[in-house]
Amino acid sequence: MKNIKGSRFGSGGLPPMQGVIPASATLHGDLEFSGGLWVDGHVRGDLRGREGQDPVLVINHDASIKGHLIADHIIVHGTVSGGIEARASLTLGPSARVRGGHIRYGEVSIAEGATVSGQMHCTALPGEAPAATEAPRRVTKVRSAG
Numbered sequence: 001m002k003n004i005k006g007s008r009f010g011s012g013g014l015p016p017m018q019g020v021i022p023a024s025a026t027l028h029g030d031l032e033f034s035g036g037l038w039v040d041g042h043v044r045g046d047l048r049g050r051e052g053q054d055p056v057l058v059i060n061h062d063a064s065i066k067g068h069l070i071a072d073h074i075i076v077h078g079t080v081s082g083g084i085e086a087r088a089s090l091t092l093g094p095s096a097r098v099r100g101g102h103i104r105y106g107e108v109s110i111a112e113g114a115t116v117s118g119q120m121h122c123t124a125l126p127g128e129a130p131a132a133t134e135a136p137r138r139v140t141k142v143r144s145a146g
Contacts, residue, residue, distance in 0.1 A: 023062060030067070037071075039063045039078070046070070051087070061095050068101070087123075092116065 018035035021027055025041035032048045036056040039047070042064050049055025049071030057071040063078035074086040077093040083101030084090060090105035092098065094113035103120045110116070 017056075017058070021063075033057075039065070043067060046082075054088075059096075061093075083118075 016036060017038040019033050019037040021037070021039045021041040021043065023040040027041065027043045028045060030046040030048065031037075031043070032050060033055060034050045034053045036058070037047065037049070038058045038060065040060045040063050044066050046068040047057060047065065047070070048068075049057055051072075054073070055071040056073045057069060057075070059065060059069070059074075059076045059078040059080060061077045065078070065080045066082060068083045068085070069080060070085045070087075072086070072088040073091075074084060074089070075091040075093070076084075076096040076098060078095070079097040079099075081099045081101075084098065084103045084105070086105040086108075089107045090103070090109070092108070092110045092114040094111040096111070096114040096116075098114075098116045098118060101118050103116065103118050104123050105120075106122070106124045108120070108122070
């Protein structure tokens with residue numbers, strides 16, 4: 001299966017993907033999935049991973065989504081126009097472009113070069129207000145604690 005360097009799944013790569021939306025496809029409408037879903041194509045609708053089944057959603061480099069993404073683990077390398085709800089972890093690769101909407105996550109990893117425009121909110125820290133951004137910001141330096 002395809003590996004995404006720097007994802008939280010380590011050198012072993014991703015778990016098996018049960019579904020693929022190929023680069024040649026454009027999906028109009030909402031899709032609910034179990035397990036893993038790999039998106040190379042274009043989606044005009046919501047993608048929702050079934051809760052309690054540890055779903056993984058990968059938006060590859062040339063993929064584009066206009067809709068809401070919901071899954072336990074979400075990895076974005078393409079373009080998302082809409083909200084994101086990563087119940088456990090959100091990984092934004094260097095080519096990720098996220099525009100508008102609310103972005104909620106348990107843990108987040110943002111690579112240098114990723115662009116995010118919207119409100120980000122860590123759901124793992126109750127009581128924190130979401131931080132609003134007024135314009136897309138390019139991540140130029142990522143610091144690690146410690």
